[in-house]
Amino acid sequence: MGKAINVGGAPTAPGRPDNAIELARALGDSAKLPTKQLTDTPALIAQEQDMFVKCESAIENLRFAFWAAGKALQVVRDARLYRAQFETFEEYTQARWDITPQYAGKLIRTWRVAEALFQARPGGGLETIVSTKLGYGHAWALVPLVEEHSVQAAVYLYLGLVKVKGAGVTAALVQGAVETLPRAAAGHKAKTEEAVLAYLASLEDETRSAPAADPAKAVRALTKAAKTFDAGTVQAALEHNPKRARTAVKSLIEALSSVSGVKVTFLEGDAEAAEPEAGAEDANEDAESEVVASTA
Numbered sequence: 623m624g625k626a627i628n629v630g631g632a633p634t635a636p637g638r639p640d641n642a643i644e645l646a647r648a649l650g651d652s653a654k655l656p657t658k659q660l661t662d663t664p665a666l667i668a669q670e671q672d673m674f675v676k677c678e679s680a681i682e683n684l685r686f687a688f689w690a691a692g693k694a695l696q697v698v699r700d701a702r703l704y705r706a707q708f709e710t711f712e713e714y715t716q717a718r719w720d721i722t723p724q725y726a727g728k729l730i731r732t733w734r735v736a737e738a739l740f741q742a743r744p745g746g747g748l749e750t751i752v753s754t755k756l757g758y759g760h761a762w763a764l765v766p767l768v769e770e771h772s773v774q775a776a777v778y779l780y781l782g783l784v785k786v787k788g789a790g791v792t793a794a795l796v797q798g799a800v801e802t803l804p805r806a807a808a809g810h811k812a813k814t815e816e817a818v819l820a821y822l823a824s825l826e827d828e829t830r831s832a833p834a835a836d837p838a839k840a841v842r843a844l845t846k847a848a849k850t851f852d853a854g855t856v857q858a859a860l861e862h863n864p865k866r867a868r869t870a871v872k873s874l875i876e877a878l879s880s881v882s883g884v885k886v887t888f889l890e891g892d893a894e895a896a897e898p899e900a901g902a903e904d905a906n907e908d909a910e911s912e913v914v915a916s917t918a
Contacts, residue, residue, distance in 0.1 A: 692733030
């Protein structure tokens with residue numbers, strides 16, 4: 623079947639396929655995939671255990687794909703490995719992989735901090751949380767800190783958040799911590815951890831100071847919001863202020879999912895025509911998001 627996959631502390635299992643094609647084929651004939659629980663027992667039978675390992679291996683591959691792709695794209699770009707077939711790197715990314723040069727640039731800007739975090743050994747079980755939680759959205763939120771200060775500054779901040787919030791760290795939380803980190807604290811482990819604690823405490827203070835919502839009013843407000851925020855309204859808000867609108871939408875989705883029994887994962891990816899201009903430092907720099915939801 624291939625080599626075992628062990629990327630940045632992720633769990634391994636013997637015989638896991640080592641490329642995406644084999645990962646997909648290992649799941650079996652698409653017409654014969656299981657559509658319901660095979661047995662009534664709480665414990666998985668051998669057939670289910672085997673299928674579960676293969677499924678997790680395929681999903682696991684997705685988590686690390688952005689890091690590997692960004693690193694590889696940088697090598698191709700800097701060494702001009704595309705030159706035998708293409709005139710420019712931009713032509714290569716679009717013709718060969720059907721991704722915009724802007725998105726390729728984002729992957730390149732993101733991989734270093736992802737690699738540093740996956741290879742970090744903070745102890746106390748934190749590396750396990752990082753290896754299972756860190757995704758493109760988290761890494762992209764750290765890019766401003768990396769580019770203004772250093773990769774190490776971003777590592778200190780992210781590990782400080784994970785130390786306190788564990789698996790509860792969200793991309794919005796990372797972005798807020800980056801935006802509020804004092805310049806003097808960047809790159810200093812103890813000062814960064816203090817700043818993270820202060821940031822999280824400020825969020826808790828805001829929550830405590832907020833008046834308790836009247837349940838009846840809350841229902842009316844939700845009903846009104848459902849009628850008001852249709853696709854056209856949200857699109858208009860995105861066009862007016864992309865960064866603020868996307869952050870608000872993400873925060874709202876996360877808040878609703880936390881109480882609705884629906885698990886939501888944001889997959890930051892190539893949005894093709896909607897992709898912002900390369901190198902933009904304004905609100906348009908945020909990547910488009912695909913939302914994957916599943917019933918808990």
